Amino acid sequence: MKKIHFSSILIAAAFSTQNLHAQDSIVNFKPKTVFVEEMIGDKRQFLQLMVNKVFVEKTKIGLLSISSYAADYKDNLGNNEFQNTSLIYHHLFKGISINSGASFTSVEGLKNFVGLHYMYQRKTLSLIYMPSYYFINSHKISNFALIEYKPSINENWSVYSRLQLHYNHDLDNGNHFRSYAYSRLGLTYKYFSFGMAHNFDRYRADKNTKNNYGVFLKLTL
Template sequence: MKKIHYLSILVATAFSMKNLHAQDSTAIFKPKTVLVEEMVGNKRQFLQFMVNKVFVEKKKIGLLSISSYAADYKDNLGHNEFQNTTLIYHHLYKGISINSGASFTSVEGLKNFVGLQYMYQSNTLSLIYMPSYYFINSNKISNFGLIEYRPAINENWSVYSRLQLHYNHNLENGNHYRSYAYSRLGLTYKYFSFGLAHNFDRYGANKNVKNNYGVFLKLTL
């Protein structure tokens, strides 16, 4: 549980970077994001696809879907990974929403969850934080956090940085189940971001580690 507390502290620290309580962030900036990123690393390739869109603005209902694929350079399908989380959220107040959805992985299959969500987006800062409880065919809690910081250099260029975190805890046996920390640092030119990338993945109660260093290219629409 300490890991969950650490992640919560990290996200709370990120909140202090901006005055997020002045106005309703969802009313200022309607999420309309499509993101595609490919990472070529020293151990394996990684592809991530993300869609975030409010599609019934009067009711403040949105769709968030995050998919990722990872495969090593050896012809071994057993080492390939697929993860997808798709949810519907309803905005309540100042970027806070309730959500419900399903997650699918190549190891566990399909599992349903409910949770809360905090979302903030501006020209330079994006933040998503989601604590969730998995209640069907599973008994787990998870924390997901994503922080992007993009300070402008000039009209077309900006610095790009991202930290994406996930921690999944098995309540039945009290063990770590799955976690990762993905970091990016580079530049953005208009819709394209590129630079250095690091993926740190851990699996199971023994926390087996996969480290992957490389470069990334991301398109944001």
């Protein structure tokens, strides 16, 4: 937990130095991000793919899809995890969009949701915040946030830091259902980022915990 707090403080401190202006997020709203990341940890392997693209710029309709896979090093399929969240969004104003989509997990299967999200994307700083309401089969609310801070060192190199947070609350039972905090700290060379990684996962009402420390390699297009 101390390492989580340390990484979070580092990223928050860097984030606070950036002068954010809401009007900047409306100019040329054309988010285009595809990244794939692999983490080799002490307990298990983790892979994440994210696609964020506006398909129709005049109407500002886009797709956001986040997929992740996790598997330990033992031959036990029950410990493997898969999750995909895919949604279509329509940008309204100042980086704020409405969305609707579906999420699939290896535990719950398919579930539909509606929600909002805020998106800010620049060379040095990017932010996604997405509150959602799940209404099929069960009733849940979730919050997702992703912050990347990449201050430049020179033309090809920059510092890379990321904090990715998720919390899912079960409204039917009034309990915690799923949450995680993923932190990254390293360097970026052109399209590649690499460095130290930590994944902190919690499950169900009893908040069963999995910690995973390791290294990561990320490709951004």
